[in-house]
Amino acid sequence: MIKTKVITLIAFMLFAAGSAFAAKPAPAIDGFAALDMPYDVGNAAVLRWPANPADTDDTSYVVYVSTHETGGWLEADRFAAAAKTGKDIELPFWAWNGSAAEHAVKIELNNLFGESLPSSVFQFRVTAEKNKKVIAESAVVSVMPVGNWFRLDRLNNLILLIVLIIIFFWAVSHAKRKGLFIRRIAGLDAIDEAIGRATEMGKPIFYVPGIGSMGSISTIASAFILGEVSKKVAQYDSQIKVPHYDPIVMTVCKEIVKQSYMEAGRPDSYREDINQFVSADQFSYAASVDGMISREKPAACFYMGYFMAESLLLAEVGATSGAIQIAGTDVEHQLPFFFTACDYTLIGEELYAAGAYLSKEPMLLSALKVQDFGKLIVMVSVFFGMILVVLGAKLGWTDFVQGLLHLFKGY
Amino acid sequence: MKLIKKHIPLAIVMVTGVLTLVSYYVPNKLSVNYIETLSQWENIVVAFAFLLGLISLFFSHYNKISRKADGWGYSVFVFVGFLAMVLPAYLSHGKQMTDAGLTPLGWSFKFIYNALSGTMFAVLAFYIVSTAYRSFRIKSMQAFVLFVAAFILILGKVPLGQIIWDSVLGWTGQGVSDVIEWIMQVPAVAGKRGIMIGISIGAIVTSLKIIFGIEKQYMGKD
Numbered sequence: 149m150i151k152t153k154v155i156t157l158i159a160f161m162l163f164a165a166g167s168a169f170a171a172k173p174a175p176a177i178d179g180f181a182a183l184d185m186p187y188d189v190g191n192a193a194v195l196r197w198p199a200n201p202a203d204t205d206d207t208s209y210v211v212y213v214s215t216h217e218t219g220g221w222l223e224a225d226r227f228a229a230a231a232k233t234g235k236d237i238e239l240p241f242w243a244w245n246g247s248a249a250e251h252a253v254k255i256e257l258n259n260l261f262g263e264s265l266p267s268s269v270f271q272f273r274v275t276a277e278k279n280k281k282v283i284a285e286s287a288v289v290s291v292m293p294v295g296n297w298f299r300l301d302r303l304n305n306l307i308l309l310i311v312l313i314i315i316f317f318w319a320v321s322h323a324k325r326k327g328l329f330i331r332r333i334a335g336l337d338a339i340d341e342a343i344g345r346a347t348e349m350g351k352p353i354f355y356v357p358g359i360g361s362m363g364s365i366s367t368i369a370s371a372f373i374l375g376e377v378s379k380k381v382a383q384y385d386s387q388i389k390v391p392h393y394d395p396i397v398m399t400v401c402k403e404i405v406k407q408s409y410m411e412a413g414r415p416d417s418y419r420e421d422i423n424q425f426v427s428a429d430q431f432s433y434a435a436s437v438d439g440m441i442s443r444e445k446p447a448a449c450f451y452m453g454y455f456m457a458e459s460l461l462l463a464e465v466g467a468t469s470g471a472i473q474i475a476g477t478d479v480e481h482q483l484p485f486f487f488t489a490c491d492y493t494l495i496g497e498e499l500y501a502a503g504a505y506l507s508k509e510p511m512l513l514s515a516l517k518v519q520d521f522g523k524l525i526v527m528v529s530v531f532f533g534m535i536l537v538v539l540g541a542k543l544g545w546t547d548f549v550q551g552l553l554h555l556f557k558g559y
Numbered sequence: 560m561k562l563i564k565k566h567i568p569l570a571i572v573m574v575t576g577v578l579t580l581v582s583y584y585v586p587n588k589l590s591v592n593y594i595e596t597l598s599q600w601e602n603i604v605v606a607f608a609f610l611l612g613l614i615s616l617f618f619s620h621y622n623k624i625s626r627k628a629d630g631w632g633y634s635v636f637v638f639v640g641f642l643a644m645v646l647p648a649y650l651s652h653g654k655q656m657t658d659a660g661l662t663p664l665g666w667s668f669k670f671i672y673n674a675l676s677g678t679m680f681a682v683l684a685f686y687i688v689s690t691a692y693r694s695f696r697i698k699s700m701q702a703f704v705l706f707v708a709a710f711i712l713i714l715g716k717v718p719l720g721q722i723i724w725d726s727v728l729g730w731t732g733q734g735v736s737d738v739i740e741w742i743m744q745v746p747a748v749a750g751k752r753g754i755m756i757g758i759s760i761g762a763i764v765t766s767l768k769i770i771f772g773i774e775k776q777y778m779g780k781d
Binding site for chain 2: 187188189190295296297298299302305306309312313316320363365368369371372375392394395396398399400403404421423424425426427428429431432434435439443457460461464467468478480483485487488489495496497499500501503504507511512515516518519522523526
């Protein structure tokens with residue numbers, strides 16, 4: 149009887165000890181909060197909790213997400229305890245107040261659940277692990293991500309835009325009829341010479357608008373230049389050929405050239421095949437235009453617009469055919485090819501200014517002043533920014549330097 | 560008439576431009592949907608415009624062949640090339656590869672299209688040489704600076720050049736790769752950034768001119 153009682157007592161003690169061991173909860177991660185990610189479309193959440201100074205190098209955090217009230221947890225992120233602090237969220241100081249003494253994790257829910265999110269409310273929890281054992285765990289918190297109405301992080305960008313718009317309207321409203329100095333652009337002054345040469349030689353002019361779509365600023369600028377060039381071609385009664393890569397650009401250019409011929413008083417000289425679609429494939433286009441240049445030996449070639457590898461293929465064939473060549477592009481890594489193979493090259497902004505320069509319309513010319521003001525703003529900002537950053541780095545003002553760099557960064 | 564030809568198109572450009580500009584600062588689903596819708600419309604317009612382009616291409620080359628214009632034989636290849644890709648595509652139901660291997664379209668793509676594209680791209684190497692020769696004719700101080708920079712870059716990229724550099728200028732303690740890195744990272748990047756800043760501001764101003772109807776040459780004049 150006594151033996152039975154002793155065995156029962158021991159069994160009870162072992163059971164009680166086991167239960168107590170199993171039920172011992174992991175320490176809590178306090179201050180865990182899930183928030184809607186600010187300035188986004190509504191498909192991300194940001195989780196924040198204080199960093200634990202006791203975390204060691206082998207401690208890691210695992211973030212779980214679920215769309216259910218209970219269970220259904222999905223691992224959303226896993227990272228070392230030293231990583232992902234409040235400072236690592238890529239937002240400027242005026243839009244985000246992050247500290248190195250806290251963890252902040254951005255969870256892109258669309259990456260986990262697809263573009264159409266399965267729920268409007270998401271549950272989150274985080275665990276701290278060491279050697280694959282959970283050593284701390286947070287409470288479950290929920291968040292409802294919503295789309296925001298303003299990208300506060302792009303405030304610096306917006307302020308610069310507003311300043312430029314104000315200068316733009318000021319410049320346009322003060323458009324002068326006379327006396328506005330515009331520096332000479334040799335490449336544009338040479339257009340008359342090129343067209344005159346073509347007329348004398350009785351050979352055509354090739355105008356290549358590049359491989360950009362109508363959404364590209366350089367193609368739009370190229371279309372403006374084409375208008376002025378074709379007007380002069382019509383006046384001189386010369387010939388122009390415009391091979392196209394993009395059918396939409398072709399359609400727009402057809403209207404522009406037709407209009408130019410009408411303005412020049414030569415609608416009878418306009419032909420539908422001036423603008424011709426060649427190919428929507430880069431190298432097929434280059435091969436075809438090269439073939440045309442080789443066969444027809446034009447007196448002048450214009451390459452204006454967006455160009456990639458075909459820039460040299462075209463310009464080199466034009467150079468060997470003996471044509472006078474004028475190029476212009478805003479693709480800076482293609483500029484060296486044009487510099488070496490063409491007689492004149494318009495660099496980036498000169499291409500944009502060309503339409504105004506050639507048309508000589510006061511409003512358009514005044515708008516060029518805005519470009520100068522913009523460059524002045526950038527130059528002054530770079531000059532003072534450089535001094536302040538160097539000074540701040542020298543004096544150890546890390547936050548000041550970071551803040552200054554945020555001002556000039558795009559988000 | 561002026562309302563239809565001038566004012567309505569300008570209003571469409573302005574409203575679309577302002578909305579697109581605003582959507583850059585508004586992250587809401589509405590602006591995302593707006594941009595997606597615009598993109599879809601653009602694709603539809605491109606599809607129709609492509610058909611227009613194809614008609615223009617065939618028409619112009621057909622004219623050349625029928626008039627027996629100079630080089631009309633090349634125009635025949637436009638139709639031959641078109642059929643060489645379109646017929647196999649039709650026969651292969653647009654698939655390049657099946658379990659049995661290459662389809663006729665896959666064959667045409669691999670052995671005609673890729674081969675021709677590769678050839679055109681390879682020609683670039685020869686053009687670079689002839690362009691380099693032309694740019695190395697020193698006519699001005701700028702051309703001399705360009706020549707020196709290019710010469711160092713070429714020297715540093717070949718083992719023989721590195722050996723020459725080390726034996727002649729090794730005493731300076733600077734390897735040719737260090738000099739190349741400096742040229743690429745400092746003067747080249749400085750020049751490139753200057754151009755890029757000008758381009759960016761020029762692009763903003765050009766966009767504003769179009770959005771606010773100051774630049775309307777693309778519509779023709781009154």
